[in-house]
Amino acid sequence: MTAYIPPEFDVVRDFALCVSCRVCEKQCANGVHFFDGKSKKMAADPSKCVNCHRCVCVCPTHALKIVKNPDTYRQNANWSGQSMNEVYRQADTGGVLLSSMGNPSAYPVYFDRILVNASQVTNPPIDPLREPMETAVYLGKKDVEIRRDINGRLVDDLPPQLKLSVPIMFSAMSYGSISYNAHESLARAAEKLGIYYNTGEGGLHRDFYKYSKNTIVQVASGRFGVHAEYLAAAAAIEIKMGQGAKPGIGGHLPGMKISDEVSKTRMIPRGIDAISPAPHHDIYSIEDLRQLIYTIKEATAYLKPVIVKVAAVHNVAAIASGIARSGADIIAIDGFRGGTGAAPTRIRDNVGIPVELALAQVDSRLREEGIRDAVSVVAGGSIRSSADVVKAVALGADACYIGTAALLALGCHLCRSCHTGKCNWGIATQREDLVSRLDPAEGSERLVNLVTAWEREIQEMMGGMGINSIEALKGNRLMLRGVGLNETELKILGISHAGA
Ligand code: SF4
Ligand code: SF4
Numbered sequence: 198m199t200a201y202i203p204p205e206f207d208v209v210r211d212f213a214l215c216v217s218c219r220v221c222e223k224q225c226a227n228g229v230h231f232f233d234g235k236s237k238k239m240a241a242d243p244s245k246c247v248n249c250h251r252c253v254c255v256c257p258t259h260a261l262k263i264v265k266n267p268d269t270y271r272q273n274a275n276w277s278g279q280s281m282n283e284v285y286r287q288a289d290t291g292g293v294l295l296s297s298m299g300n301p302s303a304y305p306v307y308f309d310r311i312l313v314n315a316s317q318v319t320n321p322p323i324d325p326l327r328e329p330m331e332t333a334v335y336l337g338k339k340d341v342e343i344r345r346d347i348n349g350r351l352v353d354d355l356p357p358q359l360k361l362s363v364p365i366m367f368s369a370m371s372y373g374s375i376s377y378n379a380h381e382s383l384a385r386a387a388e389k390l391g392i393y394y395n396t397g398e399g400g401l402h403r404d405f406y407k408y409s410k411n412t413i414v415q416v417a418s419g420r421f422g423v424h425a426e427y428l429a430a431a432a433a434i435e436i437k438m439g440q441g442a443k444p445g446i447g448g449h450l451p452g453m454k455i456s457d458e459v460s461k462t463r464m465i466p467r468g469i470d471a472i473s474p475a476p477h478h479d480i481y482s483i484e485d486l487r488q489l490i491y492t493i494k495e496a497t498a499y500l501k502p503v504i505v506k507v508a509a510v511h512n513v514a515a516i517a518s519g520i521a522r523s524g525a526d527i528i529a530i531d532g533f534r535g536g537t538g539a540a541p542t543r544i545r546d547n548v549g550i551p552v553e554l555a556l557a558q559v560d561s562r563l564r565e566e567g568i569r570d571a572v573s574v575v576a577g578g579s580i581r582s583s584a585d586v587v588k589a590v591a592l593g594a595d596a597c598y599i600g601t602a603a604l605l606a607l608g609c610h611l612c613r614s615c616h617t618g619k620c621n622w623g624i625a626t627q628r629e630d631l632v633s634r635l636d637p638a639e640g641s642e643r644l645v646n647l648v649t650a651w652e653r654e655i656q657e658m659m660g661g662m663g664i665n666s667i668e669a670l671k672g673n674r675l676m677l678r679g680v681g682l683n684e685t686e687l688k689i690l691g692i693s694h695a696g697a
Contacts, residue, residue, distance in 0.1 A: 371399025382640030419473030532578025560593025
């Protein structure tokens with residue numbers, strides 16, 4: 198017996214508007230729409246719909262609507278319809294549930310419970326339209342004091358730095374998980390904006406070596422696509438120890454997304470699930486991590502900063518302290534709401550901690566230990582707007598990674614079906630007919646627009662605070678106040694309550 202699971206969504210077609218042009222049928226990779234020869238009308242199988250909104254957006258007569266299907270289970274506060282569906286699915290298949298994108302559960306979003314200060318009267322605001330406002334940042338180890346040589350000249354021998362025009366980078370998204378055209382959009386936009394995009398653990402397609410000045414390459418536990426040329430091509434190298442969406446486990450690329458090109462780039466077989474190991478099998482201590490960092494530095498002639506990326510977990514501050522001492526130039530902290538191409542649902546929804554808490558703890562710990570300048574800190578894991586960037590910087594970040602927001606700019610409608618490989622927007626797919634729906638020229642323009650808009654908003658918010666540089670905002674928690682937070686939360690965030 199297979200359980201009957203009611204469709205999550207219903208397809209509503211207005212037959213007064215529908216002209217049976219069959220555009221919806223052609224556009225839906227899930228095979229929902231079809232022409233019913235008997236009734237001579239369009240029809241739908243809603244059980245296959247993931248609510249990606251593609252058909253709604255492309256229907257020339259606006260005849261379609263996708264609505265939530267109110268299931269008729271006898272739910273209660275403990276057993277939701279979704280929990281029941283999941284049990285039925287697992288009883289049918291015996292399989293681990295797989296999901297995409299970030300944790301959708303209703304845990305607190307601390308960014309939404311933090312407000313920003315504004316200057317008035319004695320400490321006036323700054324007008325960003327008329328006065329210079331510095332949004333550029335440098336990531337990497339800094340000197341704690343000004344050094345001069347015996348002739349009194351400034352010693353300027355800092356380790357390699359990444360210069361960002363604005364404190365935003367595109368977070369790791371692998372070729373394989375996302376399409377060639379999505380990667381090209383990110384690479385082109387990063388180049389135009391003077392920021393960086395990140396290959397994730399998918400290797401670097403040969404066509405993208407030309408964007409190397411704006412490319413961060415990743416070395417993850419599976420070492421997919423890692424070779425000397427790959428390291429040499431990068432502006433920086435990121436060692437991925439963990440990922441916010443799935444702390445404690447490796448990456449997963451479903452086999453149906455491993456095309457010939459993906460297999461060549463990753464140096465793995467075609468069509469078979471690629472699951473990278475949970476640990477790096479050569480790293481079981483900070484000393485081991487240090488060895489890998491210095492192996493990479495040695496292999497790249499000490500010319501490139503090394504980033505270590507970790508998931509936000511309970512002891513992240515102690516881990517960050519160890520990473521800072523291990524020789525890394527930059528630490529990336531990925532919160533539990535961060536997106537993914539594929540993760541076990543239980544891990545995604547139950548493991549890790551919010552990046553806001555992790556970031557504040559890491560910044561405090563590094564300051565207490567006097568090593569804050571030994572390393573830069575990048576925060577990621579559901580940065581949704583310029584306000585989140587401002588709050589993250591004031592909590593202690595040097596810069597932020599954005600992933601889901603970048604995909605939304607490319608057209609993603611958060612249907613959370615990336616793991617199926619049938620992304621109707623040409624983003625999280627390798628099917629050529631679908632990939633061609635995303636034009637990299639248009640995609641990169643939309644990304645440039647997004648980051649440019651955020652940069653303007655960041656300047657306005659900084660101006661309102663009477664601050665004219667990101668450097669002066671960094672870790673400036675006096676500029677933040679909590680609303681509706683308890684004493685413990687305020688203590689961890691290192692901020693006062695609004696009104697205090
Ligand atoms: S999966 Fe997307 S394109 Fe297909 S019917 Fe649902 S909303 Fe429309
Ligand atoms: S990238 Fe595509 S498949 Fe993934 S959530 Fe967005 S629209 Fe859906």
